[in-house]
Amino acid sequence: MRTPLASSPTDNPDGPPLILDQVSVSFNTSKGPARAVNDVSLTLAQGEILGLVGESGSGKSTLAFTVMGLLPDGARVDGGQIRVMGKDLYHLDPEVLRDFRWKGISMVFQSAMNALNPVLTVQDHIFDTLRSHDPNITDEKARQRMLELLDLVKIDARRARSFPHELSGGMKQRVVLAIAMVFNPPVLLMDEPTTALDVVVQRSILNQVREIQAERKMAILFISHDFSLVRSLAHRVAIMYAGRIVEITASLGKSDAHHPYTEGLMRAIPELSEDEVTISGIPGNPPDLLHLPTGCPFHPRCPVAFDRCRTEVPPMLQVQGNLVACHQYSRSGEESDHGLE
Amino acid sequence: MRFFLNRLGFLLISIWAALTVNFLIPRMMPGNPVDAILAHFQSEGAPLGPNALHALEQQFGVAHSSIWSQYWGYLQNLLHGQLGTSITYYPLTVTQVIERSLPWTLGLAGTATIISVLLGTFLGVYAAWHRGTRIDAGLTTVTMFTSAIPYFWIALILVYLFGFELHWFPQFHAFSTLPPGVAWWKFALDILYHAVLPGATIVISAIGGWLVGMRNNMIQTLGEDYVTFARARGVRNRRLMIAYAARNAILPNLTGFAMAIGFVVGGALLTEIVFSYPGIGMQLLTAVENEDYPLMQGIFLIIALAVLLANFFVEMVYGFLDPRARQGE
Ligand SMILES: Nc1ncnc2c1ncn2[C@@H]1O[C@H](COP(=O)(O)OP(=O)(O)OP(=O)(O)O)[C@@H](O)[C@H]1O
Ligand code: SF4
Numbered sequence: 290m291r292t293p294l295a296s297s298p299t300d301n302p303d304g305p306p307l308i309l310d311q312v313s314v315s316f317n318t319s320k321g322p323a324r325a326v327n328d329v330s331l332t333l334a335q336g337e338i339l340g341l342v343g344e345s346g347s348g349k350s351t352l353a354f355t356v357m358g359l360l361p362d363g364a365r366v367d368g369g370q371i372r373v374m375g376k377d378l379y380h381l382d383p384e385v386l387r388d389f390r391w392k393g394i395s396m397v398f399q400s401a402m403n404a405l406n407p408v409l410t411v412q413d414h415i416f417d418t419l420r421s422h423d424p425n426i427t428d429e430k431a432r433q434r435m436l437e438l439l440d441l442v443k444i445d446a447r448r449a450r451s452f453p454h455e456l457s458g459g460m461k462q463r464v465v466l467a468i469a470m471v472f473n474p475p476v477l478l479m480d481e482p483t484t485a486l487d488v489v490v491q492r493s494i495l496n497q498v499r500e501i502q503a504e505r506k507m508a509i510l511f512i513s514h515d516f517s518l519v520r521s522l523a524h525r526v527a528i529m530y531a532g533r534i535v536e537i538t539a540s541l542g543k544s545d546a547h548h549p550y551t552e553g554l555m556r557a558i559p560e561l562s563e564d565e566v567t568i569s570g571i572p573g574n575p576p577d578l579l580h581l582p583t584g585c586p587f588h589p590r591c592p593v594a595f596d597r598c599r600t601e602v603p604p605m606l607q608v609q610g611n612l613v614a615c616h617q618y619s620r621s622g623e624e625s626d627h628g629l630e
Numbered sequence: 631m632r633f634f635l636n637r638l639g640f641l642l643i644s645i646w647a648a649l650t651v652n653f654l655i656p657r658m659m660p661g662n663p664v665d666a667i668l669a670h671f672q673s674e675g676a677p678l679g680p681n682a683l684h685a686l687e688q689q690f691g692v693a694h695s696s697i698w699s700q701y702w703g704y705l706q707n708l709l710h711g712q713l714g715t716s717i718t719y720y721p722l723t724v725t726q727v728i729e730r731s732l733p734w735t736l737g738l739a740g741t742a743t744i745i746s747v748l749l750g751t752f753l754g755v756y757a758a759w760h761r762g763t764r765i766d767a768g769l770t771t772v773t774m775f776t777s778a779i780p781y782f783w784i785a786l787i788l789v790y791l792f793g794f795e796l797h798w799f800p801q802f803h804a805f806s807t808l809p810p811g812v813a814w815w816k817f818a819l820d821i822l823y824h825a826v827l828p829g830a831t832i833v834i835s836a837i838g839g840w841l842v843g844m845r846n847n848m849i850q851t852l853g854e855d856y857v858t859f860a861r862a863r864g865v866r867n868r869r870l871m872i873a874y875a876a877r878n879a880i881l882p883n884l885t886g887f888a889m890a891i892g893f894v895v896g897g898a899l900l901t902e903i904v905f906s907y908p909g910i911g912m913q914l915l916t917a918v919e920n921e922d923y924p925l926m927q928g929i930f931l932i933i934a935l936a937v938l939l940a941n942f943f944v945e946m947v948y949g950f951l952d953p954r955a956r957q958g959e
């Protein structure tokens with residue numbers, strides 16, 4: 290089933306900067322293949338910030354690495370199509386791909402704390418990135434670019450000579466962001482860029498991202514497990530559960546959730562405005578990827594599940610501007626479906 | 631610079647500690663080593679002169695002066711390179727005996743150890759980079775095998791095969807008796823020729839450990855996020871392998887290098903015995919057999935100094951490679 294919003298992938302470079310069409314990825318494990326990303330279709334429009342939210346293990350990072358063409362050994366793309374700026378990374382010549390990555394699409398890793406080589410300085414990292422794509426760049430030019438980048442993420446130029454262990458967590462994250470912006474790529478993937486940071490630093494980095502995005506207009510896929518954080522930043526939010534996108538919300542209000550899982554996520558956000566903080570999570574645990582439930586992957590935990598949920602994978606449906614994969618919204622058509630059988 | 635001075639200070643203090651321990655141990659031993667030594671000479675029918683006797687007494691603390699003046703005298707003697715007189719090689723001094731044997735050990739075991747470390751590390755990097763291929767499997771299997779064989783067996787097999795059966799290389803000794811006045815390079819070639827078999831045994835038995843250790847570190851490092859991040863940025867393979875993976879993977883091995891280099895002096899004992907090689911290990915064996923306390927003491931001191939110096943050297947390299955070590959303390 291194709292997402293209504295996803296245009297069919299073409300080589301058209303003027304189309305959406307990032308298109309995923311029915312992408313599936315699995316890891317080879319000793320107990321068999323584990324489906325970490327399942328039939329995901331997404332489109333990222335020019336200048337858009339799309340949030341991607343899901344519990345730990347729902348496949349967010351795997352999706353990002355798949356888009357980058359950087360899956361680890363043992364992971365396999367089972368099917369689907371990915372276009373970045375109209376290019377299919379999986380059919381590019383390795384040398385062309387090496388150069389296209391970072392110029393066409395770059396990524397801020399989930400683990401910024403470990404993304405920097407402990408024996409190289411900030412300057413080494415930026416120079417390495419520049420030289421890998423332009424071996425003949427002069428020291429003077431590289432230095433100039435570095436100063437611009439440090440200025441962009443508000444890091445003192447004197448920090449250029451610092452080693453990673455001399456930087457605070459927030460500074461490391463800014464350096465990684467600066468490195469991701471070296472070539473002003475049109476698409477940026479950010480995998481939980483602020484998870485390891487305290488709230489104050491988190492906020493200042495998010496503001497930074499907002500500013501840079503407003504200035505450079507790149508499209509951002511912003512991954513997080515924190516719904517409230519993403520909501521304050523993104524234009525749309527996609528919700529991922531057990532490798533599948535279950536809802537894409539265009540409106541971000543609290544009452545705009547349609548999928549029972551999204552509703553559960555929203556309830557789990559603490560209400561600080563009220564006198565007492567209430568958190569009510571979703572009972573049960575995410576499924577084992579080796580033994581995914583049949584039908585809707587959420588049905589064992591869903592409070593409103595019914596027969597059809599256990600046998601049929603729900604299609605993406607347009608519901609009040611959102612895209613929702615839930616049988617509740619096709620109930621009306623249930624009879625006619627039966628009639629067709 | 632502060633790192634260098636810091637380490638240098640530490641080196642000097644450790645050397646002083648080693649010297650002091652070396653001074654104290656014979657004084658804490660039960661019995662009187664001088665009597666043992668005298669008995670030894672008497673039984674050989676070569677009684678000592680009064681001068682040598684006095685020197686012996688000084689060295690082993692039976693002199694009738696205060697312990698402080700003995701200590702002072704000991705340090706002064708050391709400063710002048712005087713470690714006493716060898717019993718086995720009387721009238722040669724311990725310093726002379728060590729001077730004659732140390733170069734052989736350093737030349738043979740030192741070179742062989744450095745070759746195994748460098749070659750093993752290089753092959754380990756290579757195997758890790760090509761992990762899962764036939765080259766990797768081949769290298770790992772062969773070196774697992776060679777490092778599992780006891781050293782003695784390797785030595786005997788090589789000697790039997792290439793020395794005894796094929797006569798490709800000499801079985802014993804460091805050099806042959808050449809006619810006097812022979813050109814220096816002929817002598818050098820002769821030494822090299824003699825060093826091949828014993829050197830090969832050391833390399834074969836040691837290289838596997840370095841290879842496997844480096845390969846495993848390297849594979850772990852290749853899984854680090856900073857390597858993936860670098861690959862994502864387009865950093866080319868060669869730089870990725872050297873500056874990102876190998877440079878970090880080698881750090882945990884450096885302590886091992888220090889140990890290996892430090893123990894070259896004392897650790898080549900087996901090689902030197904099998905090949906009748908006139909190095910320090912051989913002298914230590916002789917000293918123990920003959921209860922040659924001054925020589926033993928001298929050799930132990932040299933071994934301790936070698937370990938300390940090697941550690942210092944490796945710490946400098948560590949500081950050069952790892953900014954965290956440079957800054958620490
Ligand atoms: N290298 C791997 N080998 C096998 N399974 C893996 C591997 N990496 C991830 N997985 C599995 O794939 C699933 C998705 O993992 P992924 O890291 O994409 O989740 P995530 O949504 O990013 O979670 P988090 O919020 O914790 O970062 C998990 O069940 C995980 O166990
Ligand atoms: S499809 Fe069924 S089980 Fe799945 S979320 Fe909707 S109602 Fe619940």
Ligand SMILES: [Mg+2]
Pocket residue numbers: 349350351399480
């Ligand atoms: Mg993740």
